[in-house]
Amino acid sequence: MYLKSALALLLATVLLLGLPELQAVEKQQAAKPNIVIILCDDLGYGDLACYGHPVIKTPHLDQLASEGMRLTDCYASAPVCSPSRAGLLTGRTPNRLGVYDWIPEGHPMHLKRDEVTVAQLLQQAGYDTAHVGKWHCNGMFNSKEQPQPGDHGFRHWFSTQNNALPTHENPNNFVRNGKPLGEIEGFSCQIVADEGIRWLSDWREKEKPFFLHVCFHEPHERVASPPALVETYLDKSLYEDQAQYFANVANMDRAVGKLLIKLDELKVADNTLVFFTSDNGPETLNRYGKGSRRSWGSPGVLRGMKLHIYEGGIRVPGIVRWPGKIKAGQEIATPVCSVDLLPTFCEIAGVAVPDQRPLDGASLLPLFAGNKIERTTPLFWNYYRAYSTPRVAMREGDWKVVAHWSGPEGIIPLGGNVNSVSQEIIKNAKLTKFELYNLKDDISEQHNLAWQEQKRLDTLKKKLVQKYAAVQKEGPVWDTSEYDQSRKKTMIKKTSK
Template identity: 35%
Template sequence: MRSWVILTAFLFLGATQLQAAPPNVLLIVVDDLGYGDLGCYGSKEIKTPHLDQLAKQGVRLTDAYAAAPVCSPTRAALLTGRYPQKTGFEWVINYTEKDRGLLVADSVLAKNMKAAGYSTALYGKWHLGYKPQFGPNAHGFDDFFGFPGADLDYFSHKDALGDPGLYHNTELINEEGYLTDLLTKRAEQFLDKNAGKPFFMEVAYNAPHWPFQRPDKPDLNGKATYGPAHGTRADYVKIVERLDEGIGRVLKKLEDLKLADNTLVLFLNDNGGERLSDNTPLFHGKYSLWEGGIRVPCMVRWPGVVPSGKDSSLPVIAMDLTATILKNATGKIPENLDGEDIIPWISGKQEAKPRTLFWRLPRPNSRFGQRAVRYGNWKYIFDRESELLFDLANDIGERKNLAYQHPEILKEIREKLIKWETSLPALPSSK
């Protein structure tokens, strides 16, 4: 009898330890996707069965936010776990800014995962610096396949200046194929190679960012379609559907290799949708701090830890994904991070604490910049000398300004914003 008790206790403890084992991590980041462009976020036009299934298998976050309304700052926030203003990333890296980049000393995500024994890889868009000292390998990614800039021709793999832009680690390479498919293929190969050890893989698809080149119409020249002014909604739909297919292939590979049960999967868009996107029911889009510019699709799946088929209106921001990954994979969150581990909250194990989230859209030496604050269900926005206040629980489209009806709330949020901005480095002067 005593032996049976000991065996039972051993099996129980073993199961508990297995459940508590640090997970593999798959972080999927997409680019310029509209809030309403997935079936699981209300789209009737675009078929996204694989992402819809991911939402059913985990938690769909309805109030998730990018750290900025443009690419580079949100990506910097993911790497550092901090507001992008704190590391000098108020705005994107432009094509000609070859000497600017995210400092290795500021990043924690891939570096800490690698130090904890994880194999690390990034496939896709980087947009945090062109030089090797700013590149993915320097920041802790063992393997990189993708491009360092803002965008890339899906077929010719040249950038907006006409220069070759596809890299494997630090070397330019030539590889034929539609870029979304090439990134998917690399992700599948990484999983095959690393199935027997802990891994952290970020798949940073450039889709559906322009150029709006659909996979069934090869354009090897690029001149006819490169740029934000080209393309149609029908082209955009095909790009998103191919993106969904690619994500489905990566998720299926996890299943085939029997890795899905111990893999934390996180999906995030880097900022609000652009010209061809559908941000319904939000107002405005990319380049603005209205909800359409910063509220984004986000999903979390971790079988046995995170419930399936659940929606959460918990306000979260990009840096929370950083903290969540590091806490559950390495056991600790580095000091001074602005993100929080959201797993206890979305799993129902802890009650979420009240939070205040901030954004700043700089216009140096100008009074016409934007500021925004999410405070509970309140949304404050300063836009061109105007202060506006919205109750997002009842006005997700930000149509009814309540600033004059709630001056006390306005004052409280304004004071929080001033305190936050005071803690940041000074805005650079315009040249």
């Protein structure tokens, strides 16, 4: 009896002594801000009302911009989806990762297991994490053959490999934590927002700060929008397909509104950083052919669109709100990129950035406080299959240098994606002719100043060649032999019909 009492007293003493330390840990966790990334698919620089679209109404995003900071020089890490997403998650330019292009279903290319993501780092810092929406960082989705969202730091995931299928309406290809769900009634952005809301309300570990990565499929083809919303844009459009696109962006804005309202209802908005952006520029009309003719996105005043190394392919909307930390109503022209998010969030969460591999981003916390971003390397882009003739670009301050290369300018053999032929070119092509633009004076990149600014060009060219060589060397080579063979068989079948 005495022994039991003594043990009970000892246990109570240990618990009592440990309580202040436990309370200190809980207080520290509560002080860390929540983080929400909202990523659109193919949303153009000029597609939002607050970025100058004359027709599309986006009241929720307009309000978000008025409550925070609107970034006029915000960039994706690539002009196409899979590389852009991989760059955002890792803080590394995508060619370092070997994610050279969009990833077809069944392709061996993927975000490797040993790459460190922002979700993993935030988990280490005590965050609960969730991914909802488009994943597109592997070809073998929901398979043990390649890492899935859960392997890259997301405790909860509700995802698709690529696009919502067969369209945004009633998609049938969502998977929740490894379980296929079949057809879900509704429109994709609303379905994704509802999953995020349910996770916030019911499924997250509420004693922890949270990181929610929301990846809408909108406005990527195949576009489908609520009929009542389409109706409101018919008299403001040239065609019904254009009205469908306008309504698609507006529907996405409504989904953003639902998420923001839920943050208010849960009384966490004041301690939550929200970052809204797009994975690349707007889609080129009719590139997908029959059945996909609703790509009426706008790059605004920018040159080029999705798949271009010019600004229209990589400069995207960027809005960030962080109450009490970011002054409301700001418009900032400092260049920022999605590769900056990992070092930013690591600094916010108090976790060290990974140092075993080069990072290409920089923390944005100085910018949020009205100071200069401390970059150790200029912003950089490389896309081997760009629709623009230049394939490589770098921006430092107001100046952007773009480079042509020794590889082919046309279609690479064996189909339109990463294969044995394209990888040989990716790993060995040299930079040749260069163009130079002052983006402060010439946002539309109409005046190549390479001849007038020869000294500046030489300086920037040297930096670009060095960066390109380092990235080119680091990028892995995928064994695509099986995929190449299947592509050949498919092409032969199509030709024989």
